[in-house]
Amino acid sequence: MAATPTYVTIAEERLAEQTAETIQRLVSEGVHEALANGDPTLWGEDAQAEAAVRLGWLSLPLTSRELLPEIGKLVERARAEGLDHVVLAGMGGSSLAPEVICNTADVPLTVLDTTDPHQVRRALADRLDRTVVVVASKSGGTVETDSHRRVYEKAFRDAGIDPAGRIVVVTDPGSPLEQAAIEAGYPVILADPNVGGRYSALSAFGLVPSALAGADVEKLLDDAAEVRPLLARAEGNPGLDLGAALGAAALAGRDKLVLEDSMSEINGLPDWIEQLVAESTGKSAKGILPVVGADPNETDDELVAGIESGGAVTVSGPLGAQFLIWEYATAIAGRVLGIDPFNQPNVTESKENTGALLAAGELPADTPALVEGPVEVYGAEAEGAKDLREVLTRLLQAIPENGYMAIMAYLDREAAFDAPVADGASFDDMTDAWSAADPLTLRGLLAARTDRPVTFGWGPRFLHSTGQYHKGGPQNGVFLQITGANEGDLEVPGKPYTLGRLQLAQALGDQGALVKRGRPAVRLHLTDRAAGVAHLLAAAREL
Numbered sequence: 001m002a003a004t005p006t007y008v009t010i011a012e013e014r015l016a017e018q019t020a021e022t023i024q025r026l027v028s029e030g031v032h033e034a035l036a037n038g039d040p041t042l043w044g045e046d047a048q049a050e051a052a053v054r055l056g057w058l059s060l061p062l063t064s065r066e067l068l069p070e071i072g073k074l075v076e077r078a079r080a081e082g083l084d085h086v087v088l089a090g091m092g093g094s095s096l097a098p099e100v101i102c103n104t105a106d107v108p109l110t111v112l113d114t115t116d117p118h119q120v121r122r123a124l125a126d127r128l129d130r131t132v133v134v135v136a137s138k139s140g141g142t143v144e145t146d147s148h149r150r151v152y153e154k155a156f157r158d159a160g161i162d163p164a165g166r167i168v169v170v171t172d173p174g175s176p177l178e179q180a181a182i183e184a185g186y187p188v189i190l191a192d193p194n195v196g197g198r199y200s201a202l203s204a205f206g207l208v209p210s211a212l213a214g215a216d217v218e219k220l221l222d223d224a225a226e227v228r229p230l231l232a233r234a235e236g237n238p239g240l241d242l243g244a245a246l247g248a249a250a251l252a253g254r255d256k257l258v259l260e261d262s263m264s265e266i267n268g269l270p271d272w273i274e275q276l277v278a279e280s281t282g283k284s285a286k287g288i289l290p291v292v293g294a295d296p297n298e299t300d301d302e303l304v305a306g307i308e309s310g311g312a313v314t315v316s317g318p319l320g321a322q323f324l325i326w327e328y329a330t331a332i333a334g335r336v337l338g339i340d341p342f343n344q345p346n347v348t349e350s351k352e353n354t355g356a357l358l359a360a361g362e363l364p365a366d367t368p369a370l371v372e373g374p375v376e377v378y379g380a381e382a383e384g385a386k387d388l389r390e391v392l393t394r395l396l397q398a399i400p401e402n403g404y405m406a407i408m409a410y411l412d413r414e415a416a417f418d419a420p421v422a423d424g425a426s427f428d429d430m431t432d433a434w435s436a437a438d439p440l441t442l443r444g445l446l447a448a449r450t451d452r453p454v455t456f457g458w459g460p461r462f463l464h465s466t467g468q469y470h471k472g473g474p475q476n477g478v479f480l481q482i483t484g485a486n487e488g489d490l491e492v493p494g495k496p497y498t499l500g501r502l503q504l505a506q507a508l509g510d511q512g513a514l515v516k517r518g519r520p521a522v523r524l525h526l527t528d529r530a531a532g533v534a535h536l537l538a539a540a541r542e543l
């Protein structure tokens with residue numbers, strides 16, 4: 001018999017000791033077996049009702065196999081009709097897993113988890129005649145996904161294409177989206193309702209779009225199924241080892257989880273882990289902050305986790321195994337930290353603020369504290385600042401001990417690739433041009449000026465992920481929003497708002513929730529997007 005592979009390795013003595021003590025305690029309480037058996041009482045009385053309908057992910061490596069014939073038929077039909085451009089409309093848990101599955105399998109998938117009108121237009125302009133759209137929403141009520149469905153329905157109709165042949169729906173039984181899909185005649189794949197969004201990687205949400213895009217989803221289930229029997233063990237249980245390490249480290253003050261994957265063949269797993277860990281643990285003023293795409297600062301509050309290699313804790317194994325190990329580990333870390341890993345109490349708040357702003361008609365037009373070229377600066381922390389550099393310096397100085405800065409860009413994440421590049425430019429020249437036009441570059445520039453972690457999220461994508469941690473976790477964040485002027489906004493058919501207005505209302509709604517908590521929050525509005533990004537990066541370079 002082949003030896004069981006080592007999925008989790010702890011390379012640091014102190015962490016290994018803390019982890020071993022935590023495991024000993026959890027095992028004496030029978031937690032490992034109870035979790036493997038789906039016991040909903042592990043997170044306390046308040047969490048029990050939700051946990052009772054949130055542990056289905058433990059069985060997905062087996063139960064999701066039942067979906068394979070139905071998924072196979074969808075794939076065959078799409079191939080037969082020449083539909084080779086797969087667009088996935090879905091937020092958070094409804095798109096992050098397919099994104100990493102498809103990137104790892106190296107098959108193309110267009111993910112729409114944005115309300116940016118420029119980015120949505122970009123997708124609409126791309127091979128509409130060969131497009132199949134997967135509309136994925138567990139609740140069936142997510143405003144971004146509902147908007148994408150409406151926009152695509154109109155685009156198909158305008159092009160003389162019947163949307164019923166092009167839209168596939170993934171949702172939970174009984175959701176309003178299921179109802180709408182039945183009425184419209186769209187094929188519906190129903191997901192397991194006993195699985196929450198961020199734990200749904202191995203459910204219909206992960207599998208349907210990935211299979212349509214050409215990934216081998218059966219292999220994912222096989223790899224997860226190999227780990228499953230280990231999860232009931234007291235020893236050699238990778239989920240227990242990782243969860244105890246994450247929980248013990250956080251309790252000891254190492255609550256910034258720097259995720260490193262540069263040597264891994266799995267492409268983009270930290271983005272998926274970010275939602276799982278941030279949304280599951282960031283509440284009741286506690287939590288673990290995932291830090292993605294950044295170098296470690298070697299500070300006392302950091303824990304580095306490597307995918308395949310590196311890190312104080314390393315998680316090895318194929319993608320299907322990683323999904324299940326990180327899910328089990330997050331549930332364990334929740335138990336260690338004393339939080340409910342299955343709810344997201346503070347996500348709703350920004351959504352409600354956004355809804356109220358949209359319902360009120362015109363969005364509030366504040367006066368900028370400062371205007372510098374193509375950048376308008378809003379927020380109390382910018383009052384009296386002489387220039388943008390001073391605003392950025394103030395924000396960096398405002399980061400508390402053990403705190404962090406979060407940059408949140410409500411922009412088109414593909415726009416940097418439009419940067420002009422000279423004919424015959426080398427690949428290095430091209431990447432230089434792209435990074436000089438990419439708001440993401442700001443993260444590294446600001447990170448170089450502080451030993452505190454600087455995170456970056458695209459809005460509204462992050463609202464369904466780290467947004468929970470920002471508002472519900474430890475109150476030590478400093479926030480920098482970036483919004484941009486819209487040229488060519490898009491109507492949302494059947495709704496009184498455009499995508500651009502929805503996007504701005506989302507930024508303002510989240511800002512309101514942060515300011516209410518007394519957190520520093522500045523919004524930079526780019527009145528010309530390309531010039532604004534260049535200006536902002538130039539200011540950050542001069543800090």
Ligand SMILES: O=P(O)(O)OC[C@H]1O[C@H](O)[C@H](O)[C@@H](O)[C@@H]1O
Nearest residue numbers: 092093094137138139142197464
């Ligand atoms: O799948 P949906 O119901 O559309 O939800 C998509 C996302 O929205 C919410 O904001 C939750 O916080 C996320 O956990 C979830 O993944």
